[in-house]
Amino acid sequence: MSKSTNQQTSKSSPPTLSVRNLVIEYQAKRGAVRAGRDISFNLQRGEAVALIGESGSGKTTAGLGIVRLLPENAQIKQGQIIYRRLENGRVTETDVRALNDRQLRQFRWKECAMVFQAALNAFNPVLRISAQFGDTARAHNYLRGRKLKERALHLFDLVRLDPERVWRSYPHELSGGMRQRVLIALGLLLEPQLLILDEPTTALDILTQRNIIDMLKDLRKTLDFSLIFISHDLSLAVELADRVATMYAGRIVELCDVYTTFKNPAHPYTIGLINAVPTLTAHKDRVTSIPGSPPDLIDLPPGCKFHPRCPLADERCRTEEPGMENPTPNHQAACWKWQSARESLAGGWEL
């Protein structure tokens, strides 16, 4: 049970997670699916980064890749995943890709926990919640018996669940929102320094979503962990993220703090995405779709993968894939036209 009074992300200490040039491929009958192409980002201590993208963006693949939970037909072809644990002033580095099976099991859950959508099948339906916690704790040689129950009940309290009642329940006796919270508590059980949430609020009711979001905000103040959450829902980024990584066709196309993402985005895709989502206060004329659809990850176009849908695309965009440009030191955008993008698209998607 650790607590950090320091809410600011400490830039002075080394990042908790460094992902460099990650390339992940799936083998499908038709060919190789390039779900992750050169993904790079850092996650500072205590920071929350949102991986925002649509279908085929590679966001879930990236999350699974970090904990090496990729399915059998997928492989990390290239890249580096370095995890740094800070304990008592000392930093221990782990090369996640180099871990063997036993070390990997230790890494997963104790250092880095991944929480999926709370479908009923995320649980063993014939075991009580207490038993499932027991199983996880036992598998990692963690607390037992009374001590385990104490810790679990404490976590249930933090995630706003009725502790005793949930401890004794079977999964089907709990609502979707409650199950999601149990999964988050389970994720936090072994005090990981990195938590990855995959679509934590999808398929949940509005009021339940609100509860979970508020609970996550409180958790971040009380406990000390870094957070990556994966979603297609921009509003989640508004609520929870410090920084936002926008993903498209297997790559991060823009990475900057949340304020810049919404107020001053540089990449046309980000601009288009934000304009495509209606808000409660927006005027209907200000909302426009992005024409076309995401590319086929097996058969990607040359150059910038967004160019078929981008009104600013020129010859260079069509032939040369952009590297990461830096509008500011803490703002990255993979676009040749970032300087003029925002202005050119201010009047709408049609130029």
Add this chain to the structure above:
Amino acid sequence: MSNKGKSFWTETIKTFKLIARNKVGLLGLILVTALVLLSFVGPLLVPPETQAHTDRINKPPSAEHVLGTDFQGRDNLIMVIHGGRDVLLVAFTAGILTTLISVAVGSVSAFFGGRMDSMLMTVTDIWLAIPRFLLLVVLATLIELENIWMLAIFLAIFGWPALARQIRSQVLSLKKREYVEAAQLLDLGAAHIILKEMLPNMMNYIMIALITSMTTAIYSQTGLVFLGVVPFGNNWGVMFSLAYAKNAIYNPNAAASLLAPMGAIILFQLSLVMFSRSLEEIFNPRLRTGV
């Protein structure tokens, strides 16, 4: 524009290629074809054994008689070649009839629901509760089953209830699909919905039903012959039955007379089941288009 434009042959070749994707299924198809050819074309090429040869009773397999001879000195291989026709015809006919009846009953029952469903399912359940094989035996002794067609119809009458229930549950689950609901909204009619919307998505299931009913038919048939209730023919079942009756199990030399027909029956069943592995390739549109 629509698939009607494609020629019959291109579709057939394409289907064959799809079957070939699954090695087990391909082997199954080859075996089935081989047995069919053996049983239907073979007899045209090889004259039957019509007499007894007392000089070579119960000879074990040798170069001259590859599968040995039976209790009447007849060559087992020739007997096997001639013995398949009846068995296969009954299997195919009974299988197809059973499948037709069970699909009809199952889908109508599930689609219309309500009283029709209750009524049909009650009939099915009653039928299922009756010990069918015993009834089949009793009836067969009372009614003379003169030919294979009657036998096939009989087997179908007794075989459809089991499959009907399975088909019904498939249709019930398909009924909830949104494209079926859309078809209802578009008033496309019950016949269209059952035949064109649901059935194509159940083909896998139906083919399994067909194969199951074929193997069941063979079992029933062999059993009836073994009990001596079916008095005709000289097929694999009869071969087995006679060999057994003539105490072939006590005579090591006569082992082939038991094993040859048994082997043929088992091989046929096995090849059908193996073939069913390829069904997924043919009927799943995703796999068909090579995605």
Add this chain to the structure above:
Amino acid sequence: MTVPLIQMENVSRRFQVKRDQYITAVNDVSLTVDEGEILCLVGESGCGKTTAGKMIAGLLATSEGRVFYKGQDIAQLKGQAFKDYRLAVQMVHQDPYASLNPSHTIYETISFPLKRHNLAQGDEAIQQRARKLLTMVDITPPDDFLNKFPHQLSGGQRQRVSVARMLTVNPSFIVADEAVSMVDVSIRISLLNTLLELKQKMGLAVVFITHDLALAKYFAWDGAIAVMYLGKIVEMGPARRVVDDPQHPYTQVLLSAVPDADLDATLQREPIQLRSMDVPSLLRLPTGCSFHPRCPYFEGEQCEKVIPQLTRLKSGVSVACHLVLREHEADLA
């Protein structure tokens, strides 16, 4: 005064869960939709919006109350009159993967209703019509798609084909049940815009069912929103007004709780606390006003005992809340 296209009059729908247990999915709902009008049914899961939509489309019978199509009770329609109704009211489903038959090509899917109802004679005419319909839903060039199977199309494209299929029978009323929820975020609006254009061109009326309030406001910009809670309509009125100035406590709570992709608005927002976090079960509805156990403005006896009726205010909004109606006593229409 023209007769409304669709009218629900005190409609309720119960489902049997166990031998003695029923849930009331829709509870005494009345609403009307005129020709060419848009109505959004919004609410959380279990509020009854999908069930209401299915009853409008005639896929579910009512347990109580009646649904009228052009003034006639749909439960009494027979023969040609029923057929007319059946074709006039169509539905677009949520799941693009399930709404098209995976064994049929796009051409087959569209040609079936055309052939069945003799809407085009001969292969040539059918092909022409199919091409035209696909173009109307922005599937271009249509010839590229006619021979494809659903799994070869993207989710958004499948939804468009669903819409095209529905258009074959020239409907006048569409029920869109979460029609864009399973489609990529960046193309939702384009799909909705296509629907809006079709509505314009063909004079369609649309009931759009969704849990997404921002989407509802966009789609029903010139139309109406009805907010449902536990089977009842708690607030109904012009879309923009309901979202910008909610009257019913539930609507207010919902709007303050829903995550919104607007950075400034989110930072300035004031959360409203509910009385209780327990979500009531449909098996045992609360007495009186269904929202009272959680309502932040709960007053006492009246809220617990008396069911508030949906009453129209002068501003054009109808609300079912004792508190609001008392405050606006002078404003009753």
